[in-house]
Amino acid sequence: MDFVNAIILLLNYIIVPALSYGSQLALGAIFVTLIYGILRFANFATGDMMSFGTMFAVLLTWYFQSLGISLGVLPTALLTIPFAIIMMILYMLTIDKFVFSYYRMKKSPSVMLAMVSIGVMFVTQAIVRIIIGPFDRRFFDGERFILKANEFKEMTGLNEGLTIKSTQVLTIIITAIVVSILFWFLNKTKTGKSMRAYSDNEDLALLSGIDPKKVVMITWMIAGILATIGGVLYGLDKSFKPFTYFNNMLPIFAAAIVGGIGNPFGAFLGGYVIAFSEIFITYAYKKFFMYVLPESMEPNSLIQLLSTDYKFAVSFSILVIVLLFRPSGIFKGKVL
Amino acid sequence: MKQYANVVTAYLIMIGLIILVGVFQSWNIALAILNFCLISAVMTMGANIQWGYAGLINFGIMGFTALGGLAAVLISVPPVKEAWQVGGLSMLFCLVIIVLIVFSVRYVLKNFKNAKRKNIYVAAIIIAGLIILRIISGPAIDSIEAVEPAKTGFLGGLGLPIIFSWIAGAFFAAGLAYIIGKIALGLRADYLAIATLLISEIVIAVIKHEDWLARGVKNVIGLKRPVPYEVDLQSEQWFINLVAKWNSGTLDLISTTTEKQAALAQLVIESSSVFVKLCYSGLFIIVVAILLIVTQKALYSPWGRMMRAIRDNEEAANAMGKNVVKQHLLIFVLGSAIVGIAGAMMVTHDGLFTPGSYRPLRYTFLIWVMVIIGGSGNNFGAVLGGFAVWFLWIEAAPIALFLINFFTHSLAETNAFKLHLIESVPYFRFLMMGIGLLLIMRYRPKGILPEKIIKQ
Numbered sequence: 201m202d203f204v205n206a207i208i209l210l211l212n213y214i215i216v217p218a219l220s221y222g223s224q225l226a227l228g229a230i231f232v233t234l235i236y237g238i239l240r241f242a243n244f245a246t247g248d249m250m251s252f253g254t255m256f257a258v259l260l261t262w263y264f265q266s267l268g269i270s271l272g273v274l275p276t277a278l279l280t281i282p283f284a285i286i287m288m289i290l291y292m293l294t295i296d297k298f299v300f301s302y303y304r305m306k307k308s309p310s311v312m313l314a315m316v317s318i319g320v321m322f323v324t325q326a327i328v329r330i331i332i333g334p335f336d337r338r339f340f341d342g343e344r345f346i347l348k349a350n351e352f353k354e355m356t357g358l359n360e361g362l363t364i365k366s367t368q369v370l371t372i373i374i375t376a377i378v379v380s381i382l383f384w385f386l387n388k389t390k391t392g393k394s395m396r397a398y399s400d401n402e403d404l405a406l407l408s409g410i411d412p413k414k415v416v417m418i419t420w421m422i423a424g425i426l427a428t429i430g431g432v433l434y435g436l437d438k439s440f441k442p443f444t445y446f447n448n449m450l451p452i453f454a455a456a457i458v459g460g461i462g463n464p465f466g467a468f469l470g471g472y473v474i475a476f477s478e479i480f481i482t483y484a485y486k487k488f489f490m491y492v493l494p495e496s497m498e499p500n501s502l503i504q505l506l507s508t509d510y511k512f513a514v515s516f517s518i519l520v521i522v523l524l525f526r527p528s529g530i531f532k533g534k535v536l
Numbered sequence: 537m538k539q540y541a542n543v544v545t546a547y548l549i550m551i552g553l554i555i556l557v558g559v560f561q562s563w564n565i566a567l568a569i570l571n572f573c574l575i576s577a578v579m580t581m582g583a584n585i586q587w588g589y590a591g592l593i594n595f596g597i598m599g600f601t602a603l604g605g606l607a608a609v610l611i612s613v614p615p616v617k618e619a620w621q622v623g624g625l626s627m628l629f630c631l632v633i634i635v636l637i638v639f640s641v642r643y644v645l646k647n648f649k650n651a652k653r654k655n656i657y658v659a660a661i662i663i664a665g666l667i668i669l670r671i672i673s674g675p676a677i678d679s680i681e682a683v684e685p686a687k688t689g690f691l692g693g694l695g696l697p698i699i700f701s702w703i704a705g706a707f708f709a710a711g712l713a714y715i716i717g718k719i720a721l722g723l724r725a726d727y728l729a730i731a732t733l734l735i736s737e738i739v740i741a742v743i744k745h746e747d748w749l750a751r752g753v754k755n756v757i758g759l760k761r762p763v764p765y766e767v768d769l770q771s772e773q774w775f776i777n778l779v780a781k782w783n784s785g786t787l788d789l790i791s792t793t794t795e796k797q798a799a800l801a802q803l804v805i806e807s808s809s810v811f812v813k814l815c816y817s818g819l820f821i822i823v824v825a826i827l828l829i830v831t832q833k834a835l836y837s838p839w840g841r842m843m844r845a846i847r848d849n850e851e852a853a854n855a856m857g858k859n860v861v862k863q864h865l866l867i868f869v870l871g872s873a874i875v876g877i878a879g880a881m882m883v884t885h886d887g888l889f890t891p892g893s894y895r896p897l898r899y900t901f902l903i904w905v906m907v908i909i910g911g912s913g914n915n916f917g918a919v920l921g922g923f924a925v926w927f928l929w930i931e932a933a934p935i936a937l938f939l940i941n942f943f944t945h946s947l948a949e950t951n952a953f954k955l956h957l958i959e960s961v962p963y964f965r966f967l968m969m970g971i972g973l974l975l976i977m978r979y980r981p982k983g984i985l986p987e988k989i990i991k992q
Binding site: 244310334342 | 720729733734819905969977
């Protein structure tokens with residue numbers, strides 16, 4: 201019985217939260233990696249673009265709520281995602297037309313484009329804060345929990361409760377759907393293949409008749425979808441605050457690089473690597489060992505490898521280690 | 537002289553703008569802006585050395601600034617004797633262990649050939665070392681933090697004059713830069729940017745949460761000053777006389793003695809804070825001038841030419857027998873040291889150290905906007921960028937307010953749209969920075985004062 205309790209403990213505090221956090225990171229990391237692989241620059245506006253898309257979802261959710269439209273047990277925000285995606289894609293294409301395309305035509309070095317993306321970051325951040333303000337916004341409605349700790353305890357008779365939030369399940373399911381459609385698109389369709397060819401060898405792709413404008417446009421569209429969905433899922437699970445989104449850029453970058461930048465599958469897994477290591481290393485295992493070990497060996501300290509204050513630092517240290525030993529990432533991306 | 541014409545005009549415009557603020561708002565605000573302009577100028581010089589001379593992207597400026605600030609605390613705060621008694625020895629012992637770990641790792645890296653075994657040994661040494669550190673430092677940290685947690689709760693510093701921290705800050709930052717450089721300089725440009733950004737976040741996390749070092753987010757306040765205090769000045773006779781003499785014109789207009797006394801007292805209070813700020817400005821101008829002379833000399837020395845050669849064509853420079861890796865490391869360390877000086881200067885000026893306030897937007901990206909707008913590769917440009925961007929950053933809110941009122945003057949005062957815009961005035965500074973950066977990168981990619989190559 202103790203062993204089952206220990207497993208439930210891990211599920212409740214490590215595996216479920218890490219899976220949902222990892223999914224949110226994974227969506228962002230695929231966004232970063234696609235932009236890096238096809239448009240060839242590190243996009244420092246990642247976090248703010250995600251907050252831009254989420255902002256529309258938040259505003260529309262409020263509007264729908266005022267109209268009385270809702271999805272019942274599901275959050276209303278799901279209904280607003282398609283509209284938010286459209287706004288996001290329009291914004292991205294506008295930015296690309298007025299800002300990025302000029303440097304792409306001139307074949308500027310990628311550092312230049314990264315600097316330009318910092319300008320875009322400032323502008324996007326300003327727009328988001330001017331429209332919706334810098335404060336914490338909650339826009340979740342519907343059923344909060346699928347499984348509550350008390351119910352679980354009554355159901356199974358175990359000591360440990362298992363809480364599953366509906367947003368966590370939603371995050372995992374939606375990520376799985378989006379990512380599988382994306383991989384199907386990249387691997388099986390002609391457009392997807394042309395994108396991969398363009399990422400692999402630009403000149404050769406151009407020679408074989410691939411239209412660069414179309415590739416760039418589709419990349420931004422996919423990026424818009426990923427950014428908005430990732431942002432909305434994160435906002436539903438925690439809350440929407442522009443500053444947090446800006447900060448999330450850092451673990452997202454870490455995930456993309458750890459997975460091998462330019463490699464979407466690597467980025468997907470990288471998100472989970474970062475999320476799991478952050479939570480694994482900062483979790484206090486005292487209770488776990490109390491269940492597993494016999495009473496005489498019970499630990500009296502917290503058995504925590506690092507305090508939770510260092511949550512961010514963990515993912516960055518992993519990044520440094522990966523950079524040292526495998527600069528191209530765990531799953532071979534572009535060699536940098 | 538002709539080639540310096542645009543430099544001189546640009547600086548005159550900048551000084552004119554600051555004087556305008558002094559005349560229309562107040563001299564206190566103008567001097568505060570000037571002081572922070574000077575601090576920003578030092579930071580931009582550091583970033584410019586790395587980016588403009590050598591093409592290295594350092595997005596870790598925030599981390600080096602914070603280390604400079606940490607140096608200010610560790611140098612100037614008097615040591616907390618009780619804390620040293622309860623935990624000082626263990627902490628020193630920890631330091632010895634860290635040194636031992638570093639040396640044993642170096643020994644393994646040098647003397648073992650088998651790559652796989654080497655990695656395992658290094659990992660084993662580090663993990664074992666960390667566990668020992670945890671065991672020794674844990675109780676010591678607890679007891680240090682328990683010493684009057686509301687006031688101290690940390691080891692304190694050396695109790696030296698704070699001005700020394702400007703040098704110590706440079707060394708702190710240089711030390712970190714050496715480690716980062718060893719790890720990350722081999723990476724390609726945008727990778728280096730991301731790596732330094734993340735490492736600077738780790739530095740901030742450590743400073744924030746290691747309370748025994750500098751009280752963490754509980755902040756250190758009331759640091760010693762290198763310049764007199766306002767309160768002391770206000771009671772000094774020579775200062776009152778000076779104020780009276782300076783303002784004799786306005787004072788003479790007042791007829792009654794009591795009113796004159798009151799006006800003089802008010803003037804003394806105002807001028808004391810202006811005087812203190814002026815003292816800081818003087819100190820900062822000395823630093824900026826020294827750095828400008830040194831960096832300018834370096835830029836046009838053979839060493840500077842070599843750096844430009846490495847920046848423009850690494851392979852060719854390598855083929856000419858220049859050690860690219862070594863020079864990159866050197867310039868990374870030098871630039872970061874200058875940023876460290878700026879960090880110490882800033883904490884000295886504020887008189888407090890608040891680790892929670894170090895954010896990448898303000899301390900990394902804004903500095904980069906300054907370098908790009910001012911003109912990378914040109915020291916005068918970098919300094920000008922620091923001045924112009926900081927000025928805009930502070931004055932953005934009044935400018936935005938003016939523009940909003942101008943464009944919405946036809947709308948009623950209670951119009952929701954207008955009120956919302958006025959409420960979000962503080963965020964227009966981000967918009968201005970972003971648009972400014974984008975415009976400069978598009979139409980003047982070399983900055984306001986572009987790099988000049990003097991041919992001999």
